[in-house]
Amino acid sequence: MTVSPHVPAPKAPAPRFLLDAEQRAFAESLHAMLAAAGTPAVIRDWSRGERTAGRALWSRIAAAGVFALAVPQAYEGLGPRPVELAVAFVELGRYAVPGPLVETVAAAAALRAPGPAGRFLPGLASGESMATLAREGGYALDGDAAAARLVLAADGLRLAPGHGPVRASLDPARRLTRLLPGGELLDPDPPAEGALLWARLATAAQALGVGLALLDRTVGYVRQRVQFGVPVGSFQAVKHRLADAKIALEFARPLVLGAAVTMTPADVAAAKVSACEAAYATARTALQLHGAIGYTAEYDLSLWLTKARALRTAWGAPDDCRAEVLRARA
Amino acid sequence: MDLTHSPADEAFRAEAREWLHAHVPPEPLPSLETAEGFAAHRAWEAELASGGWSAVNWPRRYGGRECGLMRWLLFEEEYYAAGAPGRVGQNGVSLLAPTLFEHGTEQQRARVLPAMACGETIWAQAWSEPEAGSDLASLRARAVRVPGGWRLSGQKTWSSRAAFADRAFGLFRSDAEAPKPHQGLTYVMFDLRAEGVTVRPIGRLDGKPAFAELFLDEVFVADEDVIGEPGQGWRIAMATAADERGLTLRSPGRFLAAAERLHALWRAQGGPQGARAQVADALIGARAYQLATFATASRFLGGERVGAEASLNKVFWSEYDIALHETALDLLGEEGEFAEEEWSQRYVFALAGPIYAGTNEIQRDIIAEHLLGLPRGRR
Numbered sequence: 001m002t003v004s005p006h007v008p009a010p011k012a013p014a015p016r017f018l019l020d021a022e023q024r025a026f027a028e029s030l031h032a033m034l035a036a037a038g039t040p041a042v043i044r045d046w047s048r049g050e051r052t053a054g055r056a057l058w059s060r061i062a063a064a065g066v067f068a069l070a071v072p073q074a075y076e077g078l079g080p081r082p083v084e085l086a087v088a089f090v091e092l093g094r095y096a097v098p099g100p101l102v103e104t105v106a107a108a109a110a111l112r113a114p115g116p117a118g119r120f121l122p123g124l125a126s127g128e129s130m131a132t133l134a135r136e137g138g139y140a141l142d143g144d145a146a147a148a149r150l151v152l153a154a155d156g157l158r159l160a161p162g163h164g165p166v167r168a169s170l171d172p173a174r175r176l177t178r179l180l181p182g183g184e185l186l187d188p189d190p191p192a193e194g195a196l197l198w199a200r201l202a203t204a205a206q207a208l209g210v211g212l213a214l215l216d217r218t219v220g221y222v223r224q225r226v227q228f229g230v231p232v233g234s235f236q237a238v239k240h241r242l243a244d245a246k247i248a249l250e251f252a253r254p255l256v257l258g259a260a261v262t263m264t265p266a267d268v269a270a271a272k273v274s275a276c277e278a279a280y281a282t283a284r285t286a287l288q289l290h291g292a293i294g295y296t297a298e299y300d301l302s303l304w305l306t307k308a309r310a311l312r313t314a315w316g317a318p319d320d321c322r323a324e325v326l327r328a329r330a
Numbered sequence: 331m332d333l334t335h336s337p338a339d340e341a342f343r344a345e346a347r348e349w350l351h352a353h354v355p356p357e358p359l360p361s362l363e364t365a366e367g368f369a370a371h372r373a374w375e376a377e378l379a380s381g382g383w384s385a386v387n388w389p390r391r392y393g394g395r396e397c398g399l400m401r402w403l404l405f406e407e408e409y410y411a412a413g414a415p416g417r418v419g420q421n422g423v424s425l426l427a428p429t430l431f432e433h434g435t436e437q438q439r440a441r442v443l444p445a446m447a448c449g450e451t452i453w454a455q456a457w458s459e460p461e462a463g464s465d466l467a468s469l470r471a472r473a474v475r476v477p478g479g480w481r482l483s484g485q486k487t488w489s490s491r492a493a494f495a496d497r498a499f500g501l502f503r504s505d506a507e508a509p510k511p512h513q514g515l516t517y518v519m520f521d522l523r524a525e526g527v528t529v530r531p532i533g534r535l536d537g538k539p540a541f542a543e544l545f546l547d548e549v550f551v552a553d554e555d556v557i558g559e560p561g562q563g564w565r566i567a568m569a570t571a572a573d574e575r576g577l578t579l580r581s582p583g584r585f586l587a588a589a590e591r592l593h594a595l596w597r598a599q600g601g602p603q604g605a606r607a608q609v610a611d612a613l614i615g616a617r618a619y620q621l622a623t624f625a626t627a628s629r630f631l632g633g634e635r636v637g638a639e640a641s642l643n644k645v646f647w648s649e650y651d652i653a654l655h656e657t658a659l660d661l662l663g664e665e666g667e668f669a670e671e672e673w674s675q676r677y678v679f680a681l682a683g684p685i686y687a688g689t690n691e692i693q694r695d696i697i698a699e700h701l702l703g704l705p706r707g708r709r
């Protein structure tokens with residue numbers, strides 16, 4: 001059975017399964033802003049613990065409304081708007097923006113008790129402050145940079161009194177630390193599941209953006225790198241690896257956007273596993289096809305390569321996400 | 331963005347489900363790759379047509395419901411979820427019909443489509459030749475101008491279902507002097523029982539005999555069986571080949587149903603840990619393909635055409651299909667070896683996916699060159 005696409009539908013319905021014009025325009029405006037921001041230099045500063053440029057970029061991202069998408073309107077936000085958030089995080093990933101982006105979104109989703117919400121959310125939405133969030137016993141991203149360090153503890157959402165030593169990630173832009181126990185109890189019954197769902201969705205979208213950037217940069221590179229008298233991009237072994245990367249990313253994309261629409265744990269987990277696997281496979285391809293220059297820290301590709309690996313396990317390793325997909329239909 | 335279907339579309343889905351529930355044969359039909367199965371499948375096409383479900387998106391005057399692309403996708407989901415038989419009329423419906431809608435004459439459509447919709451005429455695709463597979467434009471079978479039509483000679487091969495089909499459509503070289511291999515090809519329809527046609531069945535991997543090679547010796551076709559302008563066959567065929575790979579050949583419904591069956595099989599075995607990742611990936615892949623297809627359909631309805639992106643689909647579903655069936659056979663263990671086991675039959679069918687409809691190597695070239703903009707290499 002088939003259709004002929006050439007037979008016009010009686011009346012074309014609205015294209016519901018695509019981003020609308022406003023959502024596409026939002027992505028494009030972020031894209032343009034980030035492209036002009038020179039993120040590689042910002043990332044390198046951030047990795048050394050120099051945060052002036054990173055904070056300035058953070059303010060601009062907030063001004064574009066990104067964090068406000070996770071903050072309810074009652075607290076000076078625009079949210080909750082997970083689809084727009086996913087769109088934004090694809091762009092943040094595309095430019096490898098450093099900082100606790102995902103964690104700030106997850107913190108916003110965790111802060112629902114009126115008092116603490118009123119205290120923290122307006123600042124998160126406006127970009128005035130950064131938050132980080134960890135599960136009890138887990139590591140927090142950029143705990144040394146964040147103003148609000150939240151812990152999803154057994155007895156509720158706590159404001160950590162401080163952080164332990166900072167450890168380097170294999171992605172130099174990610175700095176990890178444990179948060180100290182105790183501290184103020186902000187909410188004995190926080191929406192922890194929901195917060196983790198937002199973290200996972202944002203990570204998936206970010207990973208998709210990282211993968212798309214890796215593919216773009218690699219395509220650009222193999223078109224101009226000449227060996228044996230021709231661009232290496234004319235070799236079929238090279239082309240086919242890039243075609244496979246393109247396929248994996250293009251089929252992860254609808255899962256990410258679809259998950260943002262439904263926000264079910266299984267859909268978000270499916271999006272996370274496929275976006276992260278696609279991004280990671282693309283990173284492997286990107287490194288291989290760049291040859292030794294790809295393995296060189298001062299060459300900017302490295303900023304995306306290491307992030308693809310780190311995001312794969314952040315907020316749910318592939319195995320956990322697959323288990324979630326199966327659990328939903330048990 | 332929204333992932334829900336309109337109430338009217340959901341009502342259509344419910345109507346399809348109800349009809350299928352009442353009409354799908356309770357026992358699977360014998361394989362359509364055998365004479366007996368072919369006849370049973372032909373009868374099923376007639377049954378479908380009697381309910382108006384054999385070509386739901388076609389105009390009513392040819393036997394369709396004029397229901398549009400989205401509803402076709404919903405119908406297909408219901409079709410496969412109901413465990414309905416494979417479609418013996420597929421080549422005609424997914425390749426020839428779209429070509430006729432775009433390039434045929436009204437007279438050709440009126441003559442060909444109603445008989446196709448009800449299974450009265452089953453069509454075979456006669457494109458490949460022994461020495462022209464991936465390099466299809468190098469084909470040599472020829473069409474020679476004669477009064478009132480053309481005479482076809484040469485050999486075609488790997489023609490699915492041609493052993494039992496009624497008619498075929500294919501490309502023939504009508505101008506041997508044309509400067510490029512893609513030029514001077516003419517797209518024609520011919521009768522597999524016409525004088526001068528010899529059909530020789532060739533067993534597929536599993537030995538089933540519906541596959542065939544065709545020998546043509548001065549076979550006459552009238553002008554009315556030429557599709558589009560003589561000499562323009564390549565352009566006409568390629569436009570529909572993209573549609574075949576892109577939207578119409580493998581609907582997500584098929585993979586959603588297969589993933590559900592795989593999940594059920596895994597659960598029935600107590601959910602063995604070793605296969606957990608593969609089963610989850612089958613479910614995830616079917617959902618990805620479904621959402622990607624809805625997005626493509628939305629673009630289509632918005633007036634865009636599917637071009638080289640079709641190749642993304644083709645590689646995705648063909649490799650997905652094999653992975654899913656390999657997992658099922660692994661789960662079945664020695665039971666999976668039995669030829670009559672449905673999973674093993676579907677596995678053998680899936681194995682051909684990366685080869686037909688343009689091999690996956692050729693599709694990857696298209697993706698690399700047309701979507702990624704990489705330079706053309708030696709070919």
Ligand SMILES: Cc1cc2nc3c(=O)[nH]c(=O)nc-3n(C[C@H](O)[C@H](O)[C@H](O)COP(=O)(O)OP(=O)(O)OC[C@H]3O[C@@H](n4cnc5c(N)ncnc54)[C@H](O)[C@@H]3O)c2cc1C
Pocket residue numbers: 236454455456457458459460462463464465487488489490491682685686687688689690691692709
């Ligand atoms: C189950 C099945 C059903 C089919 N049904 C039909 C049908 O109904 N009608 C019809 O006309 N045809 C049909 N075919 C034929 C099919 O279209 C061809 O098999 C296909 O186009 C490949 O051609 P080939 O088999 O000659 O392989 P070849 O072209 O000889 O290729 C052999 C191998 O070389 C690779 N290769 C070739 N060229 C390149 C290149 N440039 N770069 C990289 N790799 C390359 C191929 O990818 C393949 O792996 C069917 C095939 C199968 C398996």
